[in-house]
Amino acid sequence: xxxxxxxxxxxxxxxxxxxxxxxxxxxxxxxxxxxxxxxxxxxxxxxxxxxxxxxxxxxxxxxxxxxxxxxxxxxxxxxxxxxxxxxxxxxxxxxxxxxxxxxxxxxxxxxxxxxxxxxxxxxxxxxxxxxxxxxxxxxxxxxxxxxxxxxxxxxxxxxxxxxxxxxxxxxxxxxxxxxxxxxxxxxxxxxxxxxxxxxxxxxxxxxxxxxxxxxxxxxxxxxxxxxxxxxxxxxxxxxxxxxxxxxxxxxxxxxxxxxxxxxxxxxxxxxxxxxxxxxxxxxxxxxxxxxxxxxxxxxxxxxxxxxxxxxxxxxxxxxxxxxxxxxx
Numbered sequence: 165x166x167x168x169x170x171x172x173x174x175x176x177x178x179x180x181x182x183x184x185x186x187x188x189x190x191x192x193x194x195x196x197x198x199x200x201x202x203x204x205x206x207x208x209x210x211x212x213x214x215x216x217x218x219x220x221x222x223x224x225x226x227x228x229x230x231x232x233x234x235x236x237x238x239x240x241x242x243x244x245x246x247x248x249x250x251x252x253x254x255x256x257x258x259x260x261x262x263x264x265x266x267x268x269x270x271x272x273x274x275x276x277x278x279x280x281x282x283x284x285x286x287x288x289x290x291x292x293x294x295x296x297x298x299x300x301x302x303x304x305x306x307x308x309x310x311x312x313x314x315x316x317x318x319x320x321x322x323x324x325x326x327x328x329x330x331x332x333x334x335x336x337x338x339x340x341x342x343x344x345x346x347x348x349x350x351x352x353x354x355x356x357x358x359x360x361x362x363x364x365x366x367x368x369x370x371x372x373x374x375x376x377x378x379x380x381x382x383x384x385x386x387x388x389x390x391x392x393x394x395x396x397x398x399x400x401x402x403x404x405x406x407x408x409x410x411x412x413x414x415x416x417x418x419x420x421x422x423x424x425x426x427x428x429x430x431x432x433x434x435x436x437x438x439x440x441x442x443x444x445x446x447x448x449x450x451x452x453x454x455x456x457x458x459x460x461x462x463x464x465x466x467x468x469x470x471x472x473x474x475x476x477x478x479x480x481x482x483x484x485x486x487x488x489x490x491x492x
Contacts, residue, residue: 338477
């Protein structure tokens with residue numbers, strides 16, 4: 165069948181929206197009619213070459229839609245189901261899936277390689293094979309994806325809202341609830357109040373944090389952060405975030421600092437803003453060329469600090485996406 169999709173042929177070049185050929189679903193695959201897609205900075209990383217990936221690639225990894233058809237041996241969904249796409253598949257069999265960390269599923273290693281899990285392509289332009297970012301390519305009218313990449317959701321949720329639970333919401337909320345395990349009554353700083361950052365703020369509010377400090381350089385983002393639960397807002401163009409964290413906590417520093425931009429400078433700020441026994445969580449995706457961070461190891465020993473990363477908020481999409489939508 166034919167479908168329109170957004171294809172990147174070379175890093176740094178404009179993305180082309182064009183009609184391509186889409187093969188039918190094979191075993192354990194489904195055909196999805198896309199209703200909504202989200203634009204995440206990870207797609208930008210691929211488009212600029214900051215994240216190495218197969219090219220040409222049909223982009224988009226946040227999406228929600230309706231299943232049009234299923235391939236052989238698909239048992240977890242059927243035609244007509246409303247689904248949210250998971251940008252990391254969950255096989256349910258590897259050691260990570262079995263230990264409650266399906267966000268680290270071994271199948272996730274295929275997300276930037278191009279072909280589907282069986283090593284063949286579903287999208288083509290003439291004789292050229294087109295890869296699918298995260299096995300999904302949600303910037304399409306129709307797409308074929310693995311059955312282990314779809315989460316069936318209740319039809320009561322508008323798909324243009326449910327799509328947010330595809331990446332940004334579980335990444336942000338999960339970073340707080342699952343990865344850092346923020347405790348009630350604690351103090352939290354969130355550096356970067358974009359789509360993921362504001363969901364970190366919502367997660368901190370759900371966890372019962374008594375102080376949530378939002379940091380950004382854009383006032384409109386800070387205003388949104390405040391409506392979603394931030395108790396204090398700091399424009400980093402006007403005030404040093406580290407100094408603000410110390411002033412607001414009587415010199416102690418915050419208990420948790422979440423970094424949702426991922427530049428060496430802001431990671432360093434997150435580390436410096438925490439106090440004794442502080443936890444720093446890197447949530448944003450850095451340029452692949454960034455290989456060092458301005459963090460003094462001695463302070464991590466003397467003050468017993470912890471630094472950690474997270475992907476997808478340490479979430480289990482099949483379980484967490486429906487639970488997050490239930491909070492809508």
